[in-house]
Amino acid sequence: MFARLIFESFRRQQRRKLLAGLAVTLGVSVATAMIAVATNIGDRINSELRSYGANLAVYPDSDALEVEIGGVNLRPATDGAYLAESDLPAIKGTFWRHNITGFSPMMPVQVDLRTPQGKSARVELIGTYFRKPLRFGEDAFTTGVTITHPWWRVSPAWPTDDSYEVAIGERFASVHGLKPGDVVTVSGLNLKVAGIVSTGGPEDHAIIAPLSLAQQILGKPGAVRRVLVSALTVPEDDFARRDPKTMTPEQYDRWYCTPYVNAIAHQIMEAIPRSRAEQIRQVAQNEGIVLSRIKGLMMLVTVAALIASALAVSAAMATAIFERRREIGLMKALGAGNTSIGAMFFTESALLGLFGGLAGFIFGSMLARQIGLWIFDTQIAIQPLLLPFVLGIAIFVTFAGSAASIRRAMSFDPVFALRGDA
Amino acid sequence: MTALLAVVVAAAVTTAMLTLFVDVESKLRKEFRNYGANVVVVARDGGPLPFGSLETVDTVLDGHGIAVPFAYAVARLQGGTQQAFVVAGTDFERARKLNSWWQVDSWPSTPNSALVGARANSALRPQGGPIYAEFNGRPLKITAAGTLRTGAAEDSRVYLPLADFKAWTGVEPSSIEIAVIGSPAEIEATVAKIGNALPQAEVKPVRRIVEAEANVLGKTQKSLLASVAIIILTAALCVFATLTTWVLDRRKDFAVMKALGASQRAVNALFAAEAAAVGAIGSIVGFLTGIGIAAWIGRANFHAAVTPRFSVFPLVLAGSVVVALVSAILPILLLRRVQPAIILRGE
Secondary structure (H helix, E strand, C coil): CHHHHHHHHHHHCHHHHHHHHHHHHHHHHHHHHHHHHHHHHHHHHHHHHHHHCCCEEEEECCCCCCCEECCEECCCCCCCCCEEHHHHHHHHHCCCHHHEEEEEEEEEEEEEEECCCCCEEEEEEEEECCCEEEEECCEEEEECHHHHCCCCEEEECCCCCCCCEEEEEHHHHHHHCCCCCCEEEECCEEEEEEEEEECCCHHHHCEEEEHHHHHHHHCCCCEECEEEEEECCCCCCCCCCCCHHHCCHHHHHHHHCCCCHHHHHHHHHHHCCCEEEEECHHHHHHHHHHHHHHHHHHHHHHHHHHHHHHHHHHHHHHHHHHCCHHHHHHHHHCCCCHHHHHHHHHHHHHHHHHHHHHHHHHHHHHHHHHHHHHHHCCCCCCCCCHHHHHHHHHHHHHHHHHHHHHHHHHCCCHHHHHHCCC | CHHHHHHHHHHHHHHHHHHHHHHHHHHHHHHHHHHCCCEEEEECCCCCCCCCHHHHHHHHHCCCEEEEEEEEEEEEECCCCCCEEEEEEECHHHHHHHCCCCEECCCCCCCCEEEEEHHHHHHHCCCCCCEEEEECCEEEEEEEEEEEECCCHHHHEEEEEHHHHHHHHCCCCCEEEEEECCCHHHHHHHHHHHHHHCCCEEEEECHHHHHHHHHHHHHHHHHHHHHHHHHHHHHHHHHHHHHHHHHHHCHHHHHHHHHCCCCHHHHHHHHHHHHHHHHHHHHHHHHHHHHHHHHHHHHHHHCCCCCCCCCHHHHHHHHHHHHHHHHHHHHHHHHHCCCHHHHHHCC
16 A cells, blocks of 8 residues: 555655656766866876976995986986896885886986087986886886976987987076987987987986986996886874884884885885986975865865755755645545654655665766866776665655655644645 | 755855865975976086186075085096095085975084995995095095985985185086976076176076976966866856756745735846845855865865965855846746746645
8 A cells, every 4th residue: 555655655756756866866966077177186196296206216225325406417427326227127026126216227328429510528427218118027018208297399310219219308408509300429329319309407408318228328237326206105293103023014014005205115125126216306295285275175075065965955845845745735635643644654765865875876877977078087996895885875865855854744634635725 | 044054065165176286286386396406507608707706696586496506527536446436515405495305314413524426435435434535635434324325326426515625626616406486487587687696607598398388388278277167167056057947946935026016127126136035145255264264175185375366256246146146037037027926826
C-alpha cells in the first residue's frame, strides 16, 4: 500500500516531481563540480609551480668551494670533485621517481671561442642535457633543460644532445654578431650554432652545449659538476624538518613515504654515490607557502558553494512540499496519522534526493571535466569514492529541506486545506 | 519572509565571492613576493653602479617594493692554501626582508662580523673561529656571526655589512635586486621609471620569476572565476525559484485585484514594485553580510583584511532587482490568461 502511494505520487505529479528533481540535480551538480575542482587544484597548481624551475640541487660531497660572481666561474674547472654521469639515471629509480619531473646535469667550463669573423673571446660554456632520452631499469624517460628551465627560450632550435651543436646566449651573440647557422671554433672543434638562447639571466652571456661536448673539452668524460632536479613536493611542516637520524622506524617510514623536499633529497643521496642533495630554498620554501594559500582559498570558496547549493535545494524542496498542503489536509481528513504522512513524504524526498543526486553527480563530473580542460588542459579526475559521499549529502539536504515544510504543512487544520484557504 | 531571506542570502554570497575575486589577485601577489627580487639593476658595462643609485631606486619605488644593493669581490685566505672565495657586501636589514627563504641562525650585529654560507663555512673555517682574509694586500679578520643556507650560490659566499665591505675592499655595489609589488603592467612601469632615473644602468625584470608567477596566478584566477560564476548562477536560480513560488502563492491576491477591475498593467506594476523592493532591500542587507563573509575568509586564509569593494554594490543591487523583477513578472504573465474566477475557486 505504502509503495503504491509513493509510486502513484510520482506517476501523477510528474511535472512537480521533475521540477523538484531538477533543483536537486542542479544543487548536486554544483556541489560535485566544486568538490572535484577543490580537491584537484592542489595537484594542478603544484605542477604549474614547476615553472619556477628546479627545487633540488645535487653536488659531489667532497667538492671544493665555488668561486662564482654573476654566472662567471672564477675557479679553475679542473678543481674539485665530480659526480658520475652514469649514476644520474638512478634518480628515476628512487621511491618518489614519479614525482621527479626532470633533471639537468650542469658542467660549466671556461673556453676560448673563435667567431667566424676570426675574433676571439673568453666565454663560459655550460654542458647540459636538452631533451635527452635515458633509461633506468624498464623506465624510459626524457629529461633536460627543456623541462627544468621552462623560461629559457631558444630560436630557432635547441642543439641535439651529444652533438657538436651549441646554443649561444643572446647577449654574447649580439656583441659578437653571431647568428644561427654560424660555425664557431672552441678548442679546435668546429661547432654549429643551432640557436640563440634567451634566459633573462647570466646564461645570456654564455654558451649552452651538450654535456658530452663540455666533458670532451675539459678532458673529463662522464663527469658532472652538479645536477638540478625538479620535483613535485608537498609543503614542509615541523615533522618534515626533523633530522631523519632522530626518528623512530615508524616515523622514518612516514617521513620517507611523504614527498617532502627533504625526503626526496635524502633518497637522491641514497641513489647517487658520494653526493650531497639539498633543497633550493628560494623555490622549495615558497611553493609550499603559495600552494597552501591557494588550496585554503579554494577550500573556503567550495564551502561557500556547498552552503549555497544546500540552501537552494532546501528552498526547492520546501516549496514543493508546501504546495501540496491541500493533499496533506485531504489525507488527514481521511484519517491518516502524522507518522504515515511524514513517512510517505520523507520517502518521496529520499527518492528525489537519490535520483537527483545521481543525475547531479554525473552532470557535476562533466562540468568539472570541462573546467579542468579549460583551465589546465588536463582532465580533472573524479574519485569514485565521491559518489556515495555526494549521494549521502544530497539525501540529507533534501530531507532537511523537506522536514520543516512537512511539519508546517502537517500542522494545518484539514478543513482549511480542503476549503482551499490555506 | 522567505522571499526576502532568499534574496539576502543570494546577495551575501554573490558579494562575498565578487569581493574575494577582485581582492585575491593583490593578496596572492603579496605571497608571490616571497620569491624575492623580480627586477634587477646592473651597470651596463659590468662595473659598479653610479653613486646614489640605491637612493634613486628607493625614491622611484616609494614604498611599493624593497631594493637591496649587492657588492662582490674575490678575496683570499691569508696563508695556507690561500683559498679564493667570494665576499659580498649588502644591507642585512633589507636583504632579510627581500629574501625570506634565507635560513640564518643568527644575523650579524657587530662590525666586521659576517654571514657565512654553509659551504663556505666548511671550506674556510672547518674548525670554527674567525676568517683571516685579505683583498689586494689588505687584511681583514672576519668574525663569523651566523651561517646562511639557501641551497644556491649564496652558500659559497661570505656576506659582510655593506659599510664594512666598502671600507675593506673599496668596491661599490654592482647590482640592486628589487622586489616590486604589483601587476605585470605596474612592474613594467616601474622598470621604465627606474631606467629613466638611472640611464647608465640596465634595468630588467627577472624573467623566471615574472613568467612563473603569471602562469600560476593566471590559472588560480581562472579556477576562482569558474567557481564564482557557478556560485552566483546558483544563487540567482535559487532567488528565481523562491520568488516565482512566492508570487504564485499570492495568485489569490492577483485574482481578487483583477476581479475588482484592476487593469493588467496596474497589477503588473504592483507586483513588480513589490519584487523590486524585496530585491533592493535584500541586496543591501545581503551586501553588508557578504562583506562580513569576505572579511572572514580573508582573515582565515590570508591573515589580512579583505577591503570591502563598494564598487561591487551597484552590480549586486542591479542583479538582485533584475532577478527579482524577472521572477515576479514571469508568473504574472503565465497567470494572465487564467480567469480570476478559477483562481478564486482554489485551483
